[in-house]
Amino acid sequence: MVDAARHPKVDVRTYTEVERVEGFVGNFKVQLREKSRYVIADRCNGCGECAKVCPIEVPNYFDMNLAPRKAIDVPMSQSVPLVYSIDMDACIHCYKCVDACGKLEAIDFSMEDKLVWEDVGSIVVATGYSHFDPSVMPEYGYGRYPNVVTAIEMERLNNSAGPTAGNLIRPSDGANPKRLAIINCVGSRDKRFNPWCSNFCCMYAIKNAILLKQAYPDMDITVYYIDIRTPSKGYEEFYDRARKMDIHFTQGRPSLITEDPETRNLFVHSEDVALGRVTEREYDMVMLNQAAIPQPDADEMSSVLNISQSPGGWFMEYHPKLRPIDTPTDGIFLAGACQGIKDIPASVAQGSAAAARAGRVLHAKEWEIEPVVAVVWEDRCISAKGKKCGLCAKACPYGAIEYEVGKAAHVVTAKCHGCGGCVAECPHNAITQLHFTDAQILAQIHALLAEKPEEKILAFRCNWCSYPGADLAGTSHFEYSANERGLRVMCAARMDADFIYEAFRLGAGAVLYSGCHPQDCHYITGQRVGARRAERLLKAFEKMGMTPGRFRVEWISAAEGDKYARVINEMQATLDSIPKEKLLEEIERLRPQMEKRARRMRETPQVEKALEYSRELETAMTGKEV
Amino acid sequence: MAGDNGNEELRIGVYVCHCGSNIAGVIDPKVVAEYASTLPGVVHATDTLYACADSGQSLIKEDIKKYNLNRVVVAACSVKMHEPTFRAVVAEAGLNPFLMEMANIREQCTWAHGHDPEGALEKAKDLTAAAVAKASFLRPLDMIKVPITKRAMVIGGGVAGINAALDLGDQGIETILVEKQPTIGGVMAQLNKTFPTMDCSI
Ligand SMILES: Cc1cc2nc3c(=O)[nH]c(=O)nc-3n(C[C@H](O)[C@H](O)[C@H](O)COP(=O)(O)OP(=O)(O)OC[C@H]3O[C@@H](n4cnc5c(N)ncnc54)[C@H](O)[C@@H]3O)c2cc1C
Ligand code: SF4
């Protein structure tokens, strides 16, 4: 910790939060909120005279609220930096601290939060994890029985730097406990709360049992477990050591804890697998090894940073095996438990790995990004002809389009992230997206629907969520109908209404329109641009009398392989439920309307060529001239 | 016929990967390749055991020269897996990397339709045809080069973040370590001695 504060290249900003992140690899702009401490860091020398005179006590988060701190204080004596701060919600403005601080004049009641922008080339996200609150499990009585504590509370109670200076006492009466039960998997591996294994609790159960046994050799300690998981180097040996120390390990998940209201002793009711029966044993104290869970603000952080989350809320890596440190956003890397629960050795290793990955970017002279940007055909833009429009600029999440009546809209390439929203929104087809041109996408649609289109489910997927979601369905071998025909664009924003009309004009049985959930959108608001369009399409098709379900809109994340498979299977079921003649009749009936709506697209440069090509393709495939 | 590639004649090469038995265990890649050879613009189509392996890569590179290919389609796995690989392969043979298109016939075909080999085969053909169709309209593009601000930010001052910041600092990179609490240290600073070494946590 102090190494970081001392390092000449590391600038530690505590009590600071990330408000906004803009830009892209090599060129991020981050807005930080430096929260007001009401103590001037440069002047505070950490003497603590202020805290001595402060009359107000507040619970200290650092001690899991087991002990108080003063309204002006540090969370712990080894805080880095050793700068005091005032909890303004508790402060009564007696100003005793100001006097105590005296000539140093470090206390400033007029201080305000400061918003600052920082330019950085790369970001490492290491926001860690949080603790499950076992009070939602009434069977264990946490919160009702004072002598039932969580593991993290135990870490403070049995800590020489903690509130009791390491003397382990029962909260109810201050006595040293003689009999302790440690319960594993509290809120972990429990479908009601968190399905996952919290990775390190078996090990810290053993650790705490060993430490307590060393400190209090007479203490009777029992660890209740489902399985003991010790897969890393030296961990099984560590477990062996505990078993040789007369620490009891009982296989069984306790179902209930009751309390004797007089003695406040606890009775743990549990199956004992070795004995093959249910037991009820009395303890002075119980420690609950609460599950590790994502930070409460993980959702918010993921949208600020534009990164995705795995099931459960952990930040998602680019690839679980091959790129476990990278996120799908170039230049942003993950380290530690925020990516998935891991212990200290693994967190440290991942921290170094993230530094190495970030270094790869930061030591480069320049970085290459894909040229999938938007380009305006100036002669088609009606703004150039003096008409009011600007729909493209309105769609752009990055303000990358300069629009002024009388001039053709202009895309600032360096700001364009390539969502394709403007391309699909332009009513005059005056914009294209490189590598995802109308002609390219149209050619794909035609190829995918060349034969028996009425049997096909054409699926538009975005590059960041639903395409990898479909990949995950495959990787997990979730089977779905082979009538699905997928194609990929960068964002739901690019899914032009014309593409959907054209697909139905060609006679597609069903069309899926799928992208990220709004909060996961890789292009800030690109998904919303796509979603609004999809809503309009849904309404239009309903009005036309299309069978519901033939056009479907679903937001599917990269982690939702099961959902992708389910949605496709449901769409197949919809198709199966429509009698073939009725489906063909409906397709014919709607064709003129689709034709009319899709016609505009035909004016787009290269599209005629694409259509000509697809006729050739059809001839090649079916052997007959079309 | 020409796609939108100026006046140049289309010369597309198609490579259908077996991926060992990952693809070939469900469908016959040879059938897909034969089919692809009938598509407009395709001058050469073949199957290959592992397109991404050295042998597969050299095959593509040699063919680009031999058949004078100006577009390459690889029907194999996800673009998330190997798009960068095959872009590099065609670039090494002198083609613009954006003249390569992939068809995902593994994750999004054989792995998802193991129960329906016939359906999977039809789908693999269509996906390959769609990739060929898109390839016909591909244009050479250049990567956009952006400058790099040689400065890093680490968000979260727990043990992982502290270590990342120190390593970045040691690489000579100015690093901002942002922590929302008044002190860095994270959960580790709250712990008693830590396994596996049982040393003090701070
Ligand atoms: C009871 C218990 C005992 C344990 N004992 C051991 C042990 O003995 N050995 C061992 O190897 N592991 C042990 N662990 C596991 C250990 O706590 C973790 O492995 C480790 O803390 C993970 O480090 P981290 O840096 O990823 O996350 P954290 O320690 O959670 O640190 C994350 C930091 O980021 C900050 N932060 C969060 N969000 C933001 C934000 N939005 N902006 C800015 N800052 C933010 C947090 O305030 C925090 O300082 C134990 C865990 C528990 C619960
Ligand atoms: S590490 Fe052990 S105690 Fe923790 S959830 Fe996994 S099995 Fe349960």
Ligand code: SF4
């Ligand atoms: S809307 Fe999307 S594609 Fe268009 S300029 Fe903005 S970022 Fe680029």
Ligand code: SF4
């Ligand atoms: S939406 Fe199209 S026509 Fe309208 S200003 Fe933008 S580019 Fe021009």
